[in-house]
Amino acid sequence: xxxxxxxxxxxARNDRALLEAARAVLAExxxxxxxxxxxxxxxxxxxSLYRRYRTKEELFQRLAVLSLEHWNEAAEEGLADPDPWAxxxxxxxxxxxxxxxxxxxxxxxxxxxxxxxxxxxxxxDLLDALVRRAQDAGVLRPDxxxxxxxxxxxxxxxxxxxxxLRKQGRDDLLPAAVxxxxxxxxxxxxxLRPGAPGGLxxxxxxxxxxxxRWA
Amino acid sequence: xxxxxxxxxxxARNDRALLEAARAVLAExxxxxxxxxxxxxxxxxxxSLYRRYRTKEELFQRLAVLSLEHWNEAAEEGLADPDPWAxxxxxxxxxxxxxxxxxxxxxxxxxxxxxxxxxxxxxxDLLDALVRRAQDAGVLRPDxxxxxxxxxxxxxxxxxxxxxLRKQGRDDLLPAAVxxxxxxxxxxxxxLRPGAPGGLxxxxxxxxxxxxRWA
DNA sequence: TTACACCGGAGCGAATCGCTCCGCAAGTCT
DNA sequence: AGACTTGCGGAGCGATTCGCTCCGGTGTAA
Numbered sequence: 001x002x003x004x005x006x007x008x009x010x011x012a013r014n015d016r017a018l019l020e021a022a023r024a025v026l027a028e029x030x031x032x033x034x035x036x037x038x039x040x041x042x043x044x045x046x047x048s049l050y051r052r053y054r055t056k057e058e059l060f061q062r063l064a065v066l067s068l069e070h071w072n073e074a075a076e077e078g079l080a081d082p083d084p085w086a087x088x089x090x091x092x093x094x095x096x097x098x099x100x101x102x103x104x105x106x107x108x109x110x111x112x113x114x115x116x117x118x119x120x121x122x123x124x125d126l127l128d129a130l131v132r133r134a135q136d137a138g139v140l141r142p143d144x145x146x147x148x149x150x151x152x153x154x155x156x157x158x159x160x161x162x163x164x165l166r167k168q169g170r171d172d173l174l175p176a177a178v179x180x181x182x183x184x185x186x187x188x189x190x191x192l193r194p195g196a197p198g199g200l201x202x203x204x205x206x207x208x209x210x211x212x213r214w215a
Numbered sequence: 216x217x218x219x220x221x222x223x224x225x226x227a228r229n230d231r232a233l234l235e236a237a238r239a240v241l242a243e244x245x246x247x248x249x250x251x252x253x254x255x256x257x258x259x260x261x262x263s264l265y266r267r268y269r270t271k272e273e274l275f276q277r278l279a280v281l282s283l284e285h286w287n288e289a290a291e292e293g294l295a296d297p298d299p300w301a302x303x304x305x306x307x308x309x310x311x312x313x314x315x316x317x318x319x320x321x322x323x324x325x326x327x328x329x330x331x332x333x334x335x336x337x338x339x340d341l342l343d344a345l346v347r348r349a350q351d352a353g354v355l356r357p358d359x360x361x362x363x364x365x366x367x368x369x370x371x372x373x374x375x376x377x378x379x380l381r382k383q384g385r386d387d388l389l390p391a392a393v394x395x396x397x398x399x400x401x402x403x404x405x406x407l408r409p410g411a412p413g414g415l416x417x418x419x420x421x422x423x424x425x426x427x428r429w430a
Numbered sequence: 431t432t433a434c435a436c437c438g439g440a441g442c443g444a445a446t447c448g449c450t451c452c453g454c455a456a457g458t459c460t
Numbered sequence: 461a462g463a464c465t466t467g468c469g470g471a472g473c474g475a476t477t478c479g480c481t482c483c484g485g486t487g488t489a490a
Contacts, residue, residue, distance in 0.1 A: 006457075011467075030245040035448065045469030046449080056448065104375050108383045144402070151395055152402065156370060160319050161424065168323045173424060180420035183363055184370060187415070191406030200402070205395035209376065209388060221488075226436080250479065260438030261480080271479065 015052055017042040022063055023099060027163040031105035035059075060110045063103060064214055068119040070098050071212070075126035085139040088130050089189050092153055096185050100212060101157030107211035120213045141194045145204030152188055154212050156181070230267055232257040237278055242317035242378040246324060250274075275325045278318060279429055283334040285313050286427070290341035300354040303345050304404050307368055311400050315427060316372030322426035335428045356409045360419030367403055369427050371396070 021042035025033045035056050039049045053059040078091035127146050134140035161177040207213065236257035240248045250271050254264045268274040293306035342361050349355035376392040422428065 014468090030247070032245075032247055032447090034446075036446085039469095047451085047469055048467075050449065051467075101375075104379065107379075144398075148395075148398055148402070151376065152399055154375065155399060158375065160316075160369065160373065160426065161366065164319065164323075164426065165424075173421075176420045177424055179417040180363075180366055180424055183359075183415045183417060183420070184367055186413075187359070187363070187367065187406040188403050189406065190411040190413075191402040191404065193412070195410070196405040197408070198401075198405075200398045202394040202398060205391045205398070206388075209380075209392055209395055211375065211379065229437090247478095249477075251477090254438095262438055262482085263436080265480065266436080 011052075014042070014044050014048055018044060018049060018052065018059070019063065019066065022059055023102065024163070024166070026060075026063070026106065027099060027102035027158065028167040031109060057110060060106050061113065061116075064106075064110055064116060065113075065119070067098075067100060067103050067212075068116060068123060068214060071095060071100060071123045072119060072126060074098070075123065075130060078130050079126065079133070084134040084137040085193075088134045088140065088149075088192075091127075091130055092149065092189060093182075093185055095153045096157045096159075096181065099157055099159065101154035102159075102163070104154060104158060104211045107214065110214075112214055116214050124207070124213065138194065140192055141196060143200050144192060147205055147207050147210055148200075149192070150210045150212060151205070154210065156185055156188065226267075229257070229259050229263055233259060233264060233267065233274070234278060234281065237274055238314060238317060239378070239381070241275075241278070241321065242314060242373065243382040246320035272325060275321050276328065276331075279321075279325055279331060280328075280334070282313075282315060282318050282427075283331060283338060283429060286310060286315060286338045287334060287341060289313070290338065290345055293345050294341065294348070299349040299352040300408075303349045303355065303364075303407075306342075306345055307364065307404060308397075308400055310368045311372045311374075311396065314372055314374065316369035317374075317378070319369060319373060319426045322429065325429075327429055331429050339422070339428065353409065355407055356411060358415050359407060362420055362422050362425055363415075364407070365425045365427060366420070369425065371400055371403065 018038065021044075022033075022038045025038045025041055029037065035049060036046060038059075039046045042049075049059070053062065074091050074094040077094070078087035081087035081090060124146075127150060131140065131144070131146045131149060135142050159177070159181055161181050162174065165171075165173050165177050233253065236259075237248075237253045240253045240256055244252065250264060251261060253274075254261045257264075264274070268277065289306050289309040292309070293302035296302035296305060339361075342365060346355065346359070346361045346364060350357050374392070374396055376396050377389065380386075380388050380392050
């Protein structure tokens with residue numbers, strides 16, 4: 001049997017491909033990523049891109065919303081885990097693997113909508129809850145602040161390890177790079193557990209440092 | 216008394232300013248950093264830049280050499296420390312604060328000279344010694360490889376926390392960003408100490424993943 | 431004062447940018 | 461089946477930015 005692909009099916013698939021391509025190109029090229037590069041990677045014409053998103057900014061804004069939504073969903077899944085440590089660790093891992101932080105280059109460029117602002121505040125609250133629950137259970141060192149965890153995710157989530165290799169066409173090394181990043185995450189997570197000999201230097205930084213807030 | 220500045224003094228100062236500016240702009244703008252931006256930040260005319268470095272590539276190559284030299288000097292200082300842990304921790308801290316890893320965007324672009332190749336291999340050996348000494352002393356978890364430490368430095372050394380804020384002109388937040396980064400380094404270092412409940416996932420990755428090798 | 435080494439930046443051609451517009455292929459209706 | 465309609469792809473637009481050259485101006489040394 002031959003499966004017919006309707007026009008709307010095709011449009012939806014193009015949209016998904018565009019968003020995924022945009023994330024990849026943005027991670028590789030930074031804030032100056034061109035729409036031509038995004039369309040090419042998605043296997044889509046420039047015209048199709050501009051029918052779906054009227055400007056480059058509109059596409060980037062959509063991307064930011066998706067990023068915030070993923071953050072919040074991952075945090076909710078973490079809170080649903082009965083084990084406080086596993087919940088926090090799973091959240092951090094999910095965010096790093098998703099590439100949370102690869103959008104940082106455009107954080108100051110896109111205009112913040114009300115929707116983004118609300119999602120961002122909700123993400124703050126969810127992370128706070130995740131951190132406080134782990135600390136109350138005694139499985140997270142008490143001197144780390146929620147913003148420390150957020151910055152850790154942002155820092156490890158943008159991955160030269162993965163994105164840059166892909167840009168250079170070294171696709172053969174990609175699986176190794178993903179494994180290497182997982183090891184770094186494991187090291188950082190171990191550093192978050194209680195029992196460290198010394199405390200953290202300085203006071204916790206202000207929340208405004210975290211570009212992932214988009215607000 | 217008025218201090219006379221000779222022509223050669225001025226030239227030397229311009230050269231230092233150019234290199235520092237190049238590092239800063241490269242960290243902020245990525246691989247597509249323009250020579251105009253570098254010259255402007257250095258407070259120097261484009262003409263002066265092109266008298267000292269005949270092409271953009273030549274400037275970037277010089278930058279890579281400086282980066283390798285700093286790595287090796289920091290590693291030697293670490294080995295000179297009688298305390299194996301303090302030596303390793305100091306090395307990591309020095310490399311992160313120097314911004315080792317901010318040059319990663321151009322790692323695949325500049326041509327590798329024999330000088331760079333030799334310095335790179337020497338850097339590998341120094342790091343190996345640093346890691347092995349700490350593990351033999353029992354102050355570094357045995358399941359981390361030297362390349363894990365190298366990747367950690369590269370990942371934390373490129374600092375959106377610092378560079379991106381500077382690009383956005385938020386100089387007021389810079390000290391806070393530096394402190395925040397120091398806290399992340401402290402967390403990661405604690406994760407490198409022995410006594411973690413679980414081991415690291417997967418095998419240590421191959422050395423070829425570390426772009427800082429420049430070879 | 432004269433001579434000149436060095437500096438700064440206007441401006442070159444080439445490349446790339448975001449974006450528009452239209453010819454064409456492929457589902458949908460009669 | 462044939463006409464209609466919808467959405468796709470990419471050539472090409474003006475504007476911008478790129479790396480780099482080249483020369484008039486500036487300030488030091490003699």
